[in-house]
Amino acid sequence: MTIADDLLGLAELPRLPISPREIERARALAARRPHPADLTDAVITLVERVAADDGDRPAVADDTRRLTYAELAAEARRLATLLEREGAGPGTVVAVGGERGASVIAAFLAIELVGAVYVPADGTWPAARVTEVLTRAGAVLLLDTGRDGVTPALAEGARGAGVRLVRAAEAAGLPGRPGPARLDGPDQPRYMLFTSGSTGRPKGAVVEHQGMLNHLHAKVVDLDMTARDAVAQTAPLGFDISIWQMLCPLVVGGRVRVVGDATAYDSVAFARLVGAEAITIVELVPTMVRLLLDDLAPAPATGLLGGLRWMLATGEELPTEVARRWLREMPHAGLVNAYGPTECSDDVTHHTVTPADLELLRLPIGTPIINTDLYVLRRGNDANNGDSGDSGDSGDGDGDNGGEGDGWHACDPGETGELFVGGVCVGRGYAGDHDRTREAFFQDPFAGTPTGRLYRTGDAVRALPGGALQYLGRVDRQVKIAGVRMELGEIEAVLQRHPSVGAVAVVVQDFGPTRRP
Template sequence: MTIADGLLGLAELPRLPISPQEVERARALAARRPHPADLADAVITLVERVAAGDGDRPAVADDARRLTYAELAAEARRLATLLEREGAGPGTVVAVGGERGAAVIAAFLAIELIGAVYVPADGTWPAARVAEVLTRAGAVLLLDTGRESVTPALAEGARGAGVRLVRAAEAAGLPRWSGPARLDGPDQPRYMLFTSGSTGRPKGAVVEHQGMLNHLHAKVVDLDMTASDTVAQTAPLGFDISIWQMLCPLVVGGRVRVVGDATAYDSVAFARLIGAEAVTIVELVPTMVRLLLDDLATALTTGPLSDTAATRETATPEPVTPATGLLGGLRWMLATGEELPTEVARRWLREMPHAGLVNAYGPTECSDDVTHHTVTPADLELLRLPIGTPVINTDLYVLRRDDDGWHACEPGETGELFVGGVCVGRGYAGDHDRTREAFFQDPFAGTPTGRLYRTGDAVRALPRGALQYLGRVDRQVKIAGVRMELGEIEAVLQRHPSVGAVAVVVQDFAILHRH
């Protein structure tokens, strides 16, 4: 059985109830950004291209080891041999678990080589969650990338799902898998990520190769990324941003610095690493951006950075800020996963004037970010910051629904955001009902996927074309960047025999504390 067996075909998707006249209006009002991009290569092919010309070039580093491009390519091919020996192949799903690190990146490239589909199983998850993800994904095996011993939650989860557990360490000494990457076409499923579901069951969103690669190119284009850049890989494996953080620098010959949890959750230690490792691009949820600014401001005056700060203040008449020290080499900070507060953006522009701030937005189902917006001082006059304009090869439509169907919104009108273009994924694996609720046949454009995704987000177009996020139209929330359906939490609590009825609401802790 392959992943294609659990996915709906285009003809099986519903048609959007919209009149021909409104289709034409929506086309005229759509935000589009066509851009030529070669989506035919596999990432491993691009890695090996760099390795062939400059094999000693640094590719990936984590807290334990550093790999050159030649070493990364070799490790990926040995892992591909191991995976194929264990029964993985084209269209099968391979789960990868353990701590994020160089081995996970090599494993992704190995999965790409043999034409399989990647799904993460984070070693910090409870065993029951691991088992559910493995079962719903239809994984043929679970690759544990742990360096020393089997991760307990992964081992228990694999047993619960009846899935074979394989250690990545077993690839040492194996011959390298030969041949080019098995890429049957741009619409080949490439990875699956699980999002929250309102029924208590997570949804496995499947992203195609063309969507993933287009998003990598979008980051390269909008961030002017080159081989001199180093990206911090901070996201947990279950987050969609982990994909671009792991792969995007490799597309241009740059470097990935995988940051362990101990450092990622310590703002001062993280800032020190950014400076010491010459990290140029970071993406965090706005909550973490705020904490980074708060903790560095405190450390510069009363904490471990105070002596260094005093020395720098004596040497220069300029005010001492984190920008003049540890983060001086940072080029970009991307904020995503939750709404970026204007006050956080104001502080960033004031304290980090050398590093651009990008407000990014996008759903997992559409290959991650579908809009980028570089925040400017003028944006700070708005109550809510723009989420921006579409990334390359992405079509955005703002529609509102009446009794007679969907209608296109004029600039300034509030509507629901729909996404078309190569970024739109294949739906939810093995979940046809929820796929039909969110995915439609695209009536507006002959896009490569032919699909349209309904985000469930309320937006409006600003006068200059950028979109402004206004909230959800359903009960989904984001807490510290984690996408949650309140209904899923209710469904889990309802399973307890002592619970008769349950209602989950979100309450701001600061309000509770004041009262």
């Protein structure tokens, strides 16, 4: 079975209940950013082009080893031979777990070579979580990239799912797989990430190759990335931002520095590493940006971070006060407020924060990245004057076909509505979960986009003067805690399984910034 057997086709998605008149209004009001981009190459192909010109150029480093472009490409091809020997092929799902490091990046490139689909299975997860992810993803094998033997949680999780566990170390000495990457088309599923759900079962969001590559190009364009740049790879494997952090520098001949957890969660140690290894681009959740500023005060931050060009904040709302401190204390490094759902290949907006933004109570999340269409819509029966942070919609995503009065309407600038995303970035839906796919994904009525799909985010936004969007909160019970997407209903559903629990309600209470161990 391949991943395609677990996904809904475009014709099986519901149509958005919206009148022809409102379709035309939405088209006219949409935020769009067309941009030429070649979305047909595999990342491994781009890596090997750099390797052919300058094989000794540094590509990836972690806490224990460094790989040149030639060494990275060779390791990817050896791993591809191992994967094919173990049954991986076009459309199959290969899970990758273990420690974050250079081997994970080589494994991703190997999965591209054999035409399979990548799904992370973090070695720090409980074994039960690993079992669930492997089972629901339909993985044919689990590749353990750990350096010191088999990772216990991965081994137990693989046994629970009945999936073969293969160690990346077994590729040593194998010949490299010959030939080009098996890319059947830009719409080929490339990776799957599991997000929070409201039924106690996380959702496996599937992203296409073209969506992933478009996001990589968007980062290159908006951050003006070149071969001189180095990106800190800090995100756990289960986070969508880990994808671009691992791959984006390789598209332009730059460097990836995988930062181990011990350093990533120690602000001073992290800042020292950024300075010592000439890292130019960092992305953190706002909570960690705040801690970084706190821990570097009162000493000038430029002492350790003088070479930093960009800080991206994502995963949770960026407080205005944190942005104010960054602009004051780090004037040489731009601050980007980024926003996007996993289902749409990661970020769909970027906004470079300016001093003028600090007058707002909530910072803009910006304008669309390249080849992305954004629509702000509201239900026809919503009472909406543009001043509320609540869209007035229940967020149930039922996809009904009610009359025009109950259908969706385009919001004028300043009006609050729900954000819908179209364009090349929109993913394929949730693997094996057709009901929840139909709740969030629709046939795109607005444009003949490459995917033909429209994604309902569940986020309330409004367009500010000048066109930038402002995030105003959720229209459902989903929350973000330290960048982790959580459905309160999911937590309630899990607690409800305990035989001693009769009823349960989960709420979020803010006790201020906390530190990870």
